[in-house]
Every structure is written in C-alpha cells, then in structure tokens.
C-alpha cells in the first residue's frame with residue numbers, strides 16, 4: 001500500500017494538462033458492451049477505477065487493448081454475469097447492468113462498492129430498468145435481471161430523496177438506447193458526464209435528445225455501431241488543482257479544461273478573492289491566490305450547482321482562510337471523513353448534520369493522516385501542501401482511484417512530494 005509524503009511549504013507554479021474525466025470514462029467504457037463492433041475511446045485516465053472497469057469488461061468477454069489513454073474495446077461475444085470480486089471495488093461497475101440487459105436480455109451484477117461517503121442505495125437504478133420491463137431478483141448481494149416479455153420504452157421519473165441520480169440516469173439511458181419504443185427520463189441528472197455519454201451513444205447510432213436537461217427522450221434503435229470518442233476533461237481533477245493553486249500557488253495554469261463545466265467552482269474561488277482567468281477558448285485557466293482571502297459558504301447541489309465531489313477540497317481551502325466558512329453537503333450529508341483527519345493537522349472544523357463550520361487558521365502543521373475516500377484524500381494532500389513539516393498520507397490507493405499520476409503532476413508544479421511503497 002503506497003503512501004505519499006508531502007513536504008509542505010513549496011509554492012506551486014507552472015503548467016499541467018488535465019486528464020480525461022474518470023466519471024465520464026466509466027459509463028462510456030460500459031456502453032461499449034452495447035455493440036459487437038470495435039470502439040476506440042481516447043483520453044481515458046490511467047486510474048485504478050478505469051482499470052477495474054476494463055477488467056470487468058474483459059471478464060464479461062470483451063477484447064480490450066489499452067495504450068496509454070487510448071482504449072480499444074470489442075465486445076463481440078459477451079456473457080451476462082459480472083464477477084463480484086471486481087464489481088465490489090467501485091460504484092460505477094453498476095453501469096454494466098443497463099447495457100447487459102439491453103444487449104443480452106439478462107444481467108447479473110453484485111451490489112457495487114465505491115467510496116464510503118454515506119448511504120448509496122440503487123433503488124433508482126432498479127426503478128428505471130423495471131419501468132422498461134426488467135424483472136429483478138435479489139439474492140446474496142447479487143441483482144439478477146431478466147426481461148421475459150422483452151423491454152419496452154416507458155416514462156419514468158428518477159428523482160430521489162437527494163435529487164437526481166447520475167449513474168442511474170446513465171444506466172437507463174444505455175438500456176433504453178436499444179429498447180423498442182420511446183423512453184422518457186424525467187428528473188434526469190444534467191451533469192456534463194451524462195451529456196458525454198449521450199454524445200457517445202448518439203455517435204453509435206442511438207437517438208437521444210435532451211441530455212444536459214432534466215428531461216431526456218430516447219427513441220430505441222435496433223442496433224448500435226462501433227465508434228471513436230474522446231472523453232471530456234475531468235472537471236473535478238481541474239477543480240482540485242485550482243484549489244491547490246489558490247492554497248499554495250503563485251500562478252498555476254491548467255490546460256485541457258472546459259470553462260463551461262467549471263463555473264460553480266470558479267465562482268466560489270473568486271468569491272474568496274482568488275484570481276481565475278480562462279483563455280478566450282475556455283480551454284486553459286490560470287489561478288493566482290488572493291493576498292487577503294476571505295472565507296465562504298458552499299451548499300452542494302446537482303449540476304450546475306456546486307459539486308459534492310469538490311466539497312472536501314474547499315473544506316481544506318477554507319481551513320487556511322481567515323474567518324468562518326460553512327460547507328453543507330446536501331447530496332452525501334455524511335461525506336465529512338476528511339474533517340477528522342484534518343483536525344490532526346491543526347484545523348478547527350465542527351461537523352454537524354451534513355454541515356461543516358470551519359474556523360480558518362493560516363498555520364497548519366504536518367501529521368500522519370489516513371485517506372478514507374477519494375476526494376477526502378485529495379483534501380488531505382491540499383492541506384499538506386500548506387502545512388509546516390512533512391505530512392504522511394496513508395492508504396494512497398483511494399486517491400489513485402481517481403487522480404491520474406497526481407504525484408507527478410504536483411512535482412511538475414514544484415511541490416515536494418514522494419510516493420513511498422509500503
């Protein structure tokens with residue numbers, strides 16, 4: 001199990017490229033199961049989650065070749081049974097369910113694992129697939145789906161207690177693409193990753209309209225084709241490095257970003273006084289820290305609101321920003337594991353009922369800390385960059401799930417970090 005040593009105090013400067021989006025790649029890779037023809041996907045980040053997804057596709061019978069960020073997949077002969085040992089490792093493995101059901105008429109998938117960030121039921125995924133004709137049988141932690149009478153388009157509202165569901169929308173959209181008739185998803189998730197999946201499916205020959213709005217309409221087609229696709233930039237990786245630039249930088253430029261995906265994050269950095277400047281094309285951004293930053297208030301919300309996947313990183317930012325800041329997570333109210341660990345570095349954060357109240361303190365000090373989930377680990381790295389001394393971040397595998405070569409990118413910006421194999 002690797003750990004990361006972060007020698008705090010260096011100023012970050014220079015330029016790096018942002019990788020392709022993990023959360024867009026995962027459903028797109030799963031969607032290649034919808035055709036027996038070859039698909040080529042570019043800018044797939046080299047992170048453990050995409051590698052698990054490729055292992056799942058291989059276990060299902062697909063031929064997979066990976067050369068750096070380019071992945072070539074041919075799912076000519078596949079089986080319907082996804083192995084528990086792989087599925088348990090990540091939440092997005094549930095995305096194979098819709099494609100398998102639509103292509104083979106049956107699917108068996110274990111209940112998925114993923115980040116420990118609170119309750120993560122799958123009822124909305126099941127509701128969507130049931131609406132178009134799936135019969136579901138649960139047994140020993142496995143979901144078995146069949147569709148004896150065949151699948152048929154239907155109208156379904158996917159709003160849950162905490163709002164829309166991203167992967168639930170993806171799953172139904174993928175299954176409906178090959179389902180006869182019209183499927184209408186009301187209260188659909190509007191995230192850019194859903195739009196990227198719809199773009200990929202439409203290139204394959206699907207008839208999907210409305211992706212990016214809360215009403216998606218899918219006219220089922222008989223067959224989908226192999227295509228090539230480049231995944232959108234990772235807005236959460238970009239946001240994380242923007243926060244690093246605000247906390248510990250003196251002028252950091254990120255290339256390969258997409259400005260319209262970054263608004264909520266840019267706005268919050270600017271509200272605290274940091275400078276965020278995009279180039280005219282909106283594909284590159286330079287962040288410089290404020291001389292006298294002020295704290296802020298964040299409430300997470302579905303896109304285009306402030307992403308839950310960025311709240312831990314902003315908690316770290318506010319922890320070194322003078323004044324009182326408030327971070328509320330309405331999507332995953334229990335997603336505050338980073339706060340307890342950051343307390344060991346001298347932060348003053350009180351978490352109650354889905355809300356963190358942060359009393360900013362400019363002086364943090366290094367301590368051995370434990371990564372608990374993907375974005376919590378990122379928050380610890382950010383806090384460590386501004387701490388006095390050497391912070392040891394254990395359980396680095398959490399961060400490797402979603403950040404491509406984070407240690408190399410930080411080194412490129414002048415941070416002093418070392419990956420140590422345990």
Ligand SMILES: CC(=O)N[C@H]1[C@@H](OP(=O)(O)OP(=O)(O)OC[C@H]2O[C@@H](n3ccc(=O)[nH]c3=O)[C@H](O)[C@@H]2O)O[C@H](CO)[C@@H](O)[C@@H]1O
Nearest residue numbers: 023092119120121122123124125160162164165166167331
């Ligand atoms: C691989 C991937 O893309 N992961 C992202 C995706 O996860 P994921 O798609 O799993 O998250 P959802 O959008 O489904 O979850 C949103 C809310 O709905 C609830 N819910 C979800 C499904 C369901 O069947 N029933 C239900 O009640 C969840 O507990 C949560 O409170 O969106 C989350 C919310 O933006 C992000 O934090 C994750 O990084």
Ligand SMILES: C=C(OP(=O)(O)O)C(=O)O
Nearest residue numbers: 091092114115309374375
């Ligand atoms: C929570 C995340 O991932 P997952 O949904 O795969 O657990 C994330 O990317 O922040």
